[in-house]
Amino acid sequence: MDMYLASVLTNMTLIAFLALSAYLVLVVGEVSFGQQAFFGIGAYITASATALAGAHIFWGLLAGAIGGASCALLLGLLTIRLSGIYFAISTLCFAELLRFFLLHLRFTQSVDGRIIGPDGPEGFSNIRWIFENHYQVTDFLLLAVTCLIILLIVLFSLERSPIMLGARMVGNDPILAQSQGLNPTRYRLSFITLSGAVAGFGGGLFALFNTHIEPAMFGVMLGIHGLAYAVIGGLGSAVGPLLGVFLDIGLLESIRPLAAYRMIIFGGLVAFLLVFRPEGIISPRLVSRLKSRWRNRHV
Amino acid sequence: MDMLQTSIDGLMIGSTYALLGLSFALVFGIMRRINLAFGACLLFGASLAIYLEPILGWGAWGLFVVTIVGVALASAYVERLCFAPHSKRHGAVTAMVASFAVWMQLDEISSQLLPQRTHAFQGIEVPNFWWGEIYVRGDQLLHFVIALVSILVLYLLLYKTRLGLLIRATADSPDTAQLLGARVPWLGFIIFLLAGILGGLAAFMILSADGYVTPLFGLWSTFKGLIAMIIGGVGSLMGAVIGGLILGLVETHAGAVLGAEFRDMVTFGLVFLVLIIRPGGLMGVKIYRTDSLAQERV
Numbered sequence: 001m002d003m004y005l006a007s008v009l010t011n012m013t014l015i016a017f018l019a020l021s022a023y024l025v026l027v028v029g030e031v032s033f034g035q036q037a038f039f040g041i042g043a044y045i046t047a048s049a050t051a052l053a054g055a056h057i058f059w060g061l062l063a064g065a066i067g068g069a070s071c072a073l074l075l076g077l078l079t080i081r082l083s084g085i086y087f088a089i090s091t092l093c094f095a096e097l098l099r100f101f102l103l104h105l106r107f108t109q110s111v112d113g114r115i116i117g118p119d120g121p122e123g124f125s126n127i128r129w130i131f132e133n134h135y136q137v138t139d140f141l142l143l144a145v146t147c148l149i150i151l152l153i154v155l156f157s158l159e160r161s162p163i164m165l166g167a168r169m170v171g172n173d174p175i176l177a178q179s180q181g182l183n184p185t186r187y188r189l190s191f192i193t194l195s196g197a198v199a200g201f202g203g204g205l206f207a208l209f210n211t212h213i214e215p216a217m218f219g220v221m222l223g224i225h226g227l228a229y230a231v232i233g234g235l236g237s238a239v240g241p242l243l244g245v246f247l248d249i250g251l252l253e254s255i256r257p258l259a260a261y262r263m264i265i266f267g268g269l270v271a272f273l274l275v276f277r278p279e280g281i282i283s284p285r286l287v288s289r290l291k292s293r294w295r296n297r298h299v
Numbered sequence: 300m301d302m303l304q305t306s307i308d309g310l311m312i313g314s315t316y317a318l319l320g321l322s323f324a325l326v327f328g329i330m331r332r333i334n335l336a337f338g339a340c341l342l343f344g345a346s347l348a349i350y351l352e353p354i355l356g357w358g359a360w361g362l363f364v365v366t367i368v369g370v371a372l373a374s375a376y377v378e379r380l381c382f383a384p385h386s387k388r389h390g391a392v393t394a395m396v397a398s399f400a401v402w403m404q405l406d407e408i409s410s411q412l413l414p415q416r417t418h419a420f421q422g423i424e425v426p427n428f429w430w431g432e433i434y435v436r437g438d439q440l441l442h443f444v445i446a447l448v449s450i451l452v453l454y455l456l457l458y459k460t461r462l463g464l465l466i467r468a469t470a471d472s473p474d475t476a477q478l479l480g481a482r483v484p485w486l487g488f489i490i491f492l493l494a495g496i497l498g499g500l501a502a503f504m505i506l507s508a509d510g511y512v513t514p515l516f517g518l519w520s521t522f523k524g525l526i527a528m529i530i531g532g533v534g535s536l537m538g539a540v541i542g543g544l545i546l547g548l549v550e551t552h553a554g555a556v557l558g559a560e561f562r563d564m565v566t567f568g569l570v571f572l573v574l575i576i577r578p579g580g581l582m583g584v585k586i587y588r589t590d591s592l593a594q595e596r597v
Contacts, residue, residue: 031392078575085333086578089529093571100564220518224335224399231396264411267404268380271397275384278393 006137013144017202018226019241024195029171034091037098038068040218042200043207050129061204068200076192102215123214155238234280236287305555311439313547314446318501320527320539322494329470336377336398338521339405341502344369346409359423367499374495422507442504
């Protein structure tokens with residue numbers, strides 16, 4: 001496979017994790033500007049685990065996911081009273097504070113004669129796991145896509161379960177959900193935590209693939225991109241965020257002659273698209289209509 | 300003495316933050332919408348002004364006029380494309396994401412207008428002076444006065460004119476205002492224009508005090524405006540003014556005590572604490588408790 005194509009595809013796969021984590025928060029009716037922080041935390045933890053402690057990639061990614069999840073849980077607990085714009089702004093502040101923490105995190109060690117570890121604004125270089133294990137770009141792409149597919153299978157099976165139905169109900173109307181005996185706070189907390197785990201896992205893969213990470217990569221722009229992908233794609237199904245990622249990175253970044261004007265075209269296009277499909281391309285309404293048509297196909 | 304000097308500097312800077320906060324509070328308080336493209340509009344206005352300056356040759360006053368007109372135009376464009384189509388109750392997230400998309404677009408247009416990283420931005424020349432022991436920058440004093448005057452004009456507009464009455468009625472209850480004959484969509488457009496003019500003023504003052512423009516100005520001013528609004532209390536115009544002044548004071552003091560590096564982080568930490576402990580902000584507590592705003596989705 002062409003190297004350029006493979007790296008674009010890998011990037012899309014990695015950003016898809018971020019978009020899916022934004023999607024999980026949107027499902028319970030909140031907007032988060034802070035998913036990039038969990039992505040960053042996951043990246044740092046996985047990088048430290050594999051490069052500094054010499055852990056296997058599986059444990060490294062698991063640690064990244066757990067790290068992202070615990071940060072998200074902390075945020076969820078702190079902002080338990082907030083919703084709407086208050087929640088959105090507090091996620092933004094939380095993410096910036098975490099980034100500031102990363103900016104001042106210095107813990108370098110000498111491993112095999114190389115200085116590695118987080119080094120303040122310089123970031124974390126020499127994450128050499130993929131070189132040491134002789135992974136090609138295409139091998140890594142395969143690994144990332146496999147992880148994404150497993151995540152999608154989990155999300156799809158959740159979609160049919162009472163958990164997701166409850167979460168959607170909480171997202172639509174918390175008071176109505178409460179009157180049905182659901183506990184909105186519990187749903188909110190667990191989905192925010194889950195979103196942190198997804199973002200942390202994606203961040204871990206990102207660190208392994210990029211081999212260099214720095215706090216500046218995890219700015220608010222990254223998080224808002226993830227959020228935008230989820231909204232453009234639609235909240236009807238977990239495929240929505242992937243579609244959003246594909247539209248931006250896949251279609252437009254690959255058309256190189258347009259590179260300079262990419263954002264002018266894309267920005268206008270998205271705003272225009274949202275006029276006609278305000279709930280995203282794969283909206284909940286579209287999904288339920290398709291489902292009922294599928295069910296009635298023999299009638 | 301240093302303390303006093305820092306406080307005065309903080310108030311001067313805070314007055315421009317107050318204008319940024321007011322623009323946000325106008326849009327949020329009245330339409331319950333967040334315009335993420337706000338900073339990008341400011342950047343666009345400033346870029347347009349610098350781009351046109353050699354063609355027009357009007358100097359600092361030309362920059363002043365073109366910046367304000369450019370920001371107001373961009374703001375009107377954002378309203379038409381991102382906010383007017385999503386005026387229904389559940390359109391808030393969609394409108395926000397649409398405004399984010401336009402943010403990217405305006406950023407790109409600005410960087411096409413100004414290809415370099417930094418561009419000089421000429422201010423209105425005013426001599427600096429010592430007032431007793433305190434050093435006062437003439438341009439900042441002028442900006443402070445301009446900010447106060449524009450806040451006063453906004454107050455008169457909202458509380459003493461028929462248009463202001465309509466706007467306040469819409470803020471209270473859009474449905475009732477519509478039933479009583481107010482043209483709510485048109486008012487939305489007017490509000491974005493007003494926010495654009497205020498933002499343009501703030502952009503001119505901040506940039507001429509700094510002396511240069513960078514592409515990061517857009518994101519920066521969106522943050523400052525949002526934070527000023529949140530500190531003061533969402534939905535309260537007075538709160539946004541006070542929030543802006545507090546933000547200026549906190550920033551300069553934190554910068555003086557802890558160093559410039561910590562300045563932004565102290566602000567973010569403060570906002571996070573305010574939100575956790577006192578979700579309504581300083582002025583908005585009553586609004587937060589009584590209004591449905593707290594339960595409302597973005």
